[in-house]
Amino acid sequence: MTGAPLATSTLERRYRAGSSHEIVAVRDVSLEISSGSFVALVGASGSGKSTLLALLGALDRPTSGTVRFGDQELSGCSDVELARLRRRMGFVFQSESLIPRLSVWENVSYPLVAQGVGGPRRRQLAESLLDRLGLASRFGALPEELSGGEQQRVAVARALVGSPEVLLADEPTSHLDVESAERTYELFREVHSQGTTVLVATHDPALVGSATRVVSLEAGRVVDDRTDA
Amino acid sequence: MSAFIEIARTGCTAIGRHPIRSTVTIAAVLSVLVPYLVGMGLAEGVRQEALVAIGSVDGPDATALPDLYVSGSRFGRRVPIRLAAAEQISSFEGVVRVVPRIVGRVTLGAKDIEAILVGLPQEELAEAVDGTKIGRVIDGELPTSEPGGAPQLVLGSALAGELGQQIGGVIPPILRSSRGEKTPRIVGIFRTDSSMWQSRVVLTTFETAAELFDQQGLATDLLVHCRAGQPAEVSSRIVREVGGVGDETGIGCEVISRSDLESLLPVGLGHREGVFNLVFVVAFAVAILAILVISGFGLSERRRTIGILKATGWQTDQVLLRGLVEHLLLGLIGATASILLAFVWLKWFNGFWIAGVFVSGLGTSPEIAVPFVLAPVPALLAVLIACLLVTIGSVFSTWRAAVTSPAEAMR
Ligand SMILES: Nc1ncnc2c1ncn2[C@@H]1O[C@H](COP(=O)(O)OP(=O)(O)OP(=O)(O)O)[C@@H](O)[C@H]1O
C-alpha cells in the first residue's frame, strides 16, 4: 500500500474554557501518516494527543484546518460517508468506552451490527479476538464486572473486530501489567504486519519501541517527528 | 437489509437490558391508557344501552320506527304511563298506531346477571322491534302469553351464553309476582349476528312483562306512529289533552320525538365524553412530561452509548432506528397490556371506581353490571397513543445525541 491514508493540514482544535478563555489543544498540525506505518504519538499529559487522535478518527470536528482519509476530506463528508470511514478505522479510547448493559462479546461485536453481520458470525469473530487477548473466560461478563485493564483489552478487541485499515489507539496499555501489555503489543505488531496502519498515543517506552515513526507533541504542536529505520 | 434486521434486533433486546427504564415507561403508558380505554368502553356501553330505549340501533328502516315516545311525567321526571292513555291517543287525528312498551331492568339466573327486559304486545312482536322483522333475527319461536302459563322469553345471544341457556331451558324466577312464583321458559334466542343491544336484551310479551314486574295497567312508554307530517300536531295535542286523563292527578305526560331523542342522546353522552376528554388531555400531558423525565434518567448513559455507536461506525439513521424499534415495541407492549387491563377492570372488577366517575348515579363499586363495549377504534387509538407517547419521550434526545460528534457525546 502506498500514499497517505491519513493526512492533516494546519489542523487546529480549540476548546472554550469558561466564557472568555480558550484552550488550543491542537495547533497548526500538518501530518501525513503513510499507509502501513506504525506511528507512536508521544508527549506530556495535556499536550493534545487524545484531541489529535479524535480528529484523525473522525470523532471530533476541527476548529480549522483539514483532515483527509484517503482522498476524502472529512469536513465534506455526509453522515453516511463518515460512518463508512469510521468502519475502516478502529479506535481504542483512553477512557472507559464500553456500553454498560452489553456483555463483553456483544461490546466487541457491536460495530458489525451496523454492517449487517449476523449474530453467530459476530460471536465467532469476537471469540477469536478475545481469546488472543487472554479474555476468553470473560466472554459473557458485563463491563462493570471487569478490571480497568480487562476493559481496555475489550476495547482493543472491538477496535480490531472490523479488520480496520487504520488502528487509532489512545494509551491502550496504560492500565495493563507487563504480560497483558505484551499481548496487546504483539497483536498490534501482527495487524501492522498484515498491512494495517497503526497510530498509538502512548507513554509506554515498549510500545514506542515497536513504532517505525515517533511524533512528539508539546502544547498542541508537533515538536519532533522521527522515522526510524 | 440485513443491517436493518440486525439493528432492529438489538433494539428489541435493549428492552430487556434496561428493565427499570422499560418497566417505568410501560407503567406510564398504562396509567394513561387504562383509564382512557375504560372510559371509552363505558361511554360506548352506555350509549349502546341508551340506544335500546329508542330502538334506533343499526340504522333500521325508518318508517317502522315510532315518531313519538310518550311517557308520564311527575316532578319533571319520566314515569310510567297508564295504558288508558294509549286508547285515547289512538283516537287522535293523524295517529296510525300506538304501541305500549315496558322496558325494565331484571336480574337473571343464579349469578344475578343484569339484563334489560323489553315487553311488547304479542301482535307487535311478530312485526318489529327496531324495524327488522323479529322472526328473522331469532332462533326458536316468538314469545306468546298463555293465561296461567309459564312466562316465555327470548334471550339475547350474549345473555344466553352467560346464563348457559338454550332454547327450551328454564331460568330461576325473575320476580315473584303477587300470584306466586313463575319460572320463565326460554322459547327463542337472538342470533349472534343480530344487533348489539339485542345480545343483552330479554324480549317478551307486554302481558308477561307486566306480570313479571307486577305492574298492571301501566307501560314504560307508548310508541306512537303518526302519519307523515303529523307528529308535531299529535305531540302538542297529547301534551294538552292526555295529562288529565284517569284517576291519578298530578301526572302530566312527556312526549319526545324520535329526532329529538336521537339528537339528544349523543349530546348528553358527548358532554360527559367532553369532560372525560379534558381530563384525558391533562393526563396525556402529564404522562408526556413523566416520560420525558424518565427518559432523562438514563440520558447521560444513553448519550454515551450513542456516542460509542457512532464512533464505531453506526450511521445516525441506524442509531435512530435502534431507538425507534425499542420504543415502538415498548409502546406496543404497553398498549396491549392496557387493553387487557382495561378489559379486566371492566369485566371482572366491574369498572370499580372509574364507572362512578364516568357514569352518573353509579357508586365506587357499582351494584349493577356496568355496560361496556371495547370498540376497535379506541383500541387502535390506544396503540397509536402509546407508541407516540413513548417515542416522543426518546426520539428527541436520541436524535440530539446522534447528531453531535461522537467525541462530544461520549464526554
Ligand atoms: N472537552 C474539553 N474541553 C476543554 N478542554 C479540553 C477538553 N478536552 C481536552 N481539553 C484540553 O485540551 C488539552 C489537550 O488535551 P488532551 O486530552 O488531548 O491531552 P493528552 O495529550 O491526551 O493528555 P493525556 O496524556 O493526559 O491523555 C488539555 O489542556 C485539556 O485540558
Ligand SMILES: [Mg+2]
Ligand atoms: Mg489523552
